[in-house]
Amino acid sequence: MISSFYKKIVGTSSTVESDQQKILCVGLTCLDIVQTCKQYPAEDSDQRSVDCRWQRGGNASNTCTVLSQLGSSCEFFGTLSAEEHLSFLQNDMQNYNIDYSHCPMIENIGCPTSTVILSLGSGSRTILHHNPNLPELTLKNFEQLHLEDYSWIHFEGRNLTEVLSMMQCVENYNNMLNYNQDTNSKETKSSQAPITISVELERPRQELLDLLPYVDVAFISKDFAQSRGYDSMSETLKNISEDAKSGATLICAWADRGAMARTPDNIIVQSPAFPPQKVVDTLGAGDTFNAAVIHLLNKAKLEFIRRRKLKSYEMNSALQKDVEIKRNIKMNYNIESSECSHTEFITQNVLQAAVSFACQVAGAKVGLKGYNKLDEIFKDACQKVN
């Protein structure tokens, strides 16, 4: 009933229904060769590991894995090396239902690889990463996408110049939607909400701060914060907000201290960590955390849009007979508008729920080998969110 309602009022051939849109994660995929050891090995020693496996890795790629398990439809966008590990990475994305159909294929350059040592003693993950200079995505690649297919685009903070121009491209698209919403003409009026842009500042590279003016939601890692000399989440949020655009949401995760975030209205929310009985695999804890936050905030965004459109439709139907009242209300409250600003849906309650949920998901993940079973563990929570 609601969906036919909904189609009738917002569906046009030129728009994509908001619940059909995907979350796009832009960044790296690589091969992780993961060895689990009882203790971190001494240099030049010769010993046995307790487990060894290959895994698809890379921040954007890991974030897709978790998004998909939580029930968000998502797409990975990054360059793929057309060499021997390609089918391993592609098959794994298929298994997790991750779209990779727009990824540019690069010939004659190998796939980035990480050798990872997990220590069961300390819970540490030591990453030795090698990238044989696989070319990064370019703006030209990005321009091949149909932006109306996405409700949210998450960027890894890397390849600064190109990522900056990709963000500007999304900003131009969003501005165009606003413009179309303003001109009340039938042909041009758009019911599409602006794409939310998020970024992860993870590597300790100060120039990544240049991305912040374009970003609605920023994830600041402990490593990045420490490289700026901050030793707490509150100090990080306070200082980073000076570089962020006004109304941005800032989120800082800090391993076993949990996470803290700041709403667009400057309200601080916080969650403790949820440690598992035994920490077995902290590789990608941050990517998992980011995915769970994005999953929940994007759900809140879709729900916000749905309710607003429904309300607008109901008001219009009720007022149909009284043209005069309708005209006044339209004039005063722009009641037909189905606009959703970039961050309007991120209220204190929504952000608190997202940060707590993400700490629970990341806490569960560090107790598991890889990412398997997150979908089973969080089945109920995801249904509630939906």
Ligand SMILES: Nc1ncnc2c1ncn2[C@@H]1O[C@H](COP(=O)(O)OP(=O)(O)OP(=O)(O)O)[C@@H](O)[C@H]1O
């Ligand atoms: N030992 C732990 N116990 C419980 N929760 C943890 C632990 N380590 C990480 N987490 C959870 O994961 C979140 C992110 O962790 P962390 O800050 O270590 O990310 P990260 O350093 O970016 O990780 P990575 O680079 O491996 O993806 C934390 O906010 C916390 O909720």
Ligand SMILES: OC[C@H]1O[C@](O)(CO)[C@@H](O)[C@@H]1O
């Ligand atoms: O830096 C790349 C490395 O970081 C990770 O994405 C974890 O966050 C690994 O999967 C990858 O090997």
